[in-house]
Amino acid sequence: MLHLRVICPPERSDDVLRLLDEQPGVAHLVRLPGAALRPAGDMVEADVAREAADETIAALCGLGVDRDGGITLEQIDTALSDSADRAEEQAPGDAADAVVWEELLARTGEESRLNGTFLAFLSIACLLAAVGVITGSTVTIVGAMVVGPEFGPLAAIAVGLVRRRWDLVRRAALALAVGFPLAMVLTAVGTVAGNAVGLFDTSALTENHELDFVYDVGPWSLIVAVLAGAAGMLSMTSAKSAALVGVFISVTTVPAAGYASVALILGHWGRFGPSLGQLAVNLLGIVAAATVVLLLHRRHHARNGPGRPLSKG
Incomplete structure (x- = not known):
C-alpha cells in the first residue's frame, strides 16, 4: 500500500x-x-x-x-x-x-537530470568499461554495466513520449547527449595516458576476442535491448526495483561507449564504428520497448477502468 x-x-x-x-x-x-x-x-x-x-x-x-x-x-x-x-x-x-503515473513521472524526472552526479557515474562506468576491454576482464565489464546510470534518462524519454511531457523528453535527451560524449572523451584521455606510460599497447584489443560481443552489433543486440527495456520499465512501474540490476547487466550501452573510446585512441577503426552502432541500437531499443510497455499499460487501464487526464505538472 x-x-x-x-x-x-x-x-x-x-x-x-x-x-x-x-x-x-x-x-x-x-x-x-x-x-x-x-x-x-x-x-x-x-x-x-x-x-x-x-x-x-x-x-x-x-x-x-x-x-x-x-x-x-x-x-x-x-x-x-x-x-x-x-x-x-x-x-x-x-x-x-x-502504474502510479505521478510516482513514475517524479522518479524518472529526478533520474533524468543532467548534473554532476550523473556525469560522474557515467564517466566512471565508461572508464571501468575501458579497463575491462583492455585487460579482457568480463567481471569489470559487468561492473561498468551496473554503475552506468543511463537507464534513468532512457526510461524518462519513454514516459515523456507516452505522457506527452516534452520537457521530460528534452531533459533526458540532453543528459544522454552531453553525458555519453563527455564520458567517452574522458575515457579517451585515460586511454592516451595509460598508453603513454606503457600500461598497454595497441595489441590490447586484438588479443581479447571474448569481448567481441561489445562491438559486434547485430539482430541479437536489438533483441537483448528490447527485452531489457521492457523488463526495466516493468520493474519501475511495478516497484520491483531488484529486477533493474538484471537490466543493467543485459545491455551493451556503457561497454560499447568505453570500447569505442579505446578503439579510437588505439586506431582500431574497424571496431570504433561498430561500437558506436552497438551503443545506438541499445539506446533506441530500450526506449522503444519501454514506450511500448507503457502504451500497453495505458491501453489496458483505459479498457478496464476509468480514464484520467494527462498530468500538467
Missing part, C-alpha cells in the same frame, strides 16, 4: 474527506484540522492500495488540491490491518500491474 498525505484549504477538507471515503482501496482515513502551516490548512492522511492510487490522485487533482495545497505519496513496507486488507480487496486490479 501507499501512504497518502493531503494538505488542503479548510473549506475543501469536507470534499477531500468525502472523496477519499467513497474511493475504493482507501483505509485509515485521518483528518488533522489546522495542522498544516505552509501552505496553511488541514492535513488529511490515508493509506491507499497501489492499484487505486492513480485514480485517487486524479480525483484529488480534480478538486484543485495540487494547486492550493499538496499531495505526497510514500511506500508502506508493512501494514497489519483488516481495514487495509479490505481496501486492497476492494481496489480494482492487481497491485503488481498498477
Whole structure:
C-alpha cells in the first residue's frame, strides 16, 4: 500500500474527506484540522492500495488540491490491518500491474537530470568499461554495466513520449547527449595516458576476442535491448526495483561507449564504428520497448477502468 498525505484549504477538507471515503482501496482515513502551516490548512492522511492510487490522485487533482495545497505519496513496507486488507480487496486490479503515473513521472524526472552526479557515474562506468576491454576482464565489464546510470534518462524519454511531457523528453535527451560524449572523451584521455606510460599497447584489443560481443552489433543486440527495456520499465512501474540490476547487466550501452573510446585512441577503426552502432541500437531499443510497455499499460487501464487526464505538472 501507499501512504497518502493531503494538505488542503479548510473549506475543501469536507470534499477531500468525502472523496477519499467513497474511493475504493482507501483505509485509515485521518483528518488533522489546522495542522498544516505552509501552505496553511488541514492535513488529511490515508493509506491507499497501489492499484487505486492513480485514480485517487486524479480525483484529488480534480478538486484543485495540487494547486492550493499538496499531495505526497510514500511506500508502506508493512501494514497489519483488516481495514487495509479490505481496501486492497476492494481496489480494482492487481497491485503488481498498477502504474502510479505521478510516482513514475517524479522518479524518472529526478533520474533524468543532467548534473554532476550523473556525469560522474557515467564517466566512471565508461572508464571501468575501458579497463575491462583492455585487460579482457568480463567481471569489470559487468561492473561498468551496473554503475552506468543511463537507464534513468532512457526510461524518462519513454514516459515523456507516452505522457506527452516534452520537457521530460528534452531533459533526458540532453543528459544522454552531453553525458555519453563527455564520458567517452574522458575515457579517451585515460586511454592516451595509460598508453603513454606503457600500461598497454595497441595489441590490447586484438588479443581479447571474448569481448567481441561489445562491438559486434547485430539482430541479437536489438533483441537483448528490447527485452531489457521492457523488463526495466516493468520493474519501475511495478516497484520491483531488484529486477533493474538484471537490466543493467543485459545491455551493451556503457561497454560499447568505453570500447569505442579505446578503439579510437588505439586506431582500431574497424571496431570504433561498430561500437558506436552497438551503443545506438541499445539506446533506441530500450526506449522503444519501454514506450511500448507503457502504451500497453495505458491501453489496458483505459479498457478496464476509468480514464484520467494527462498530468500538467
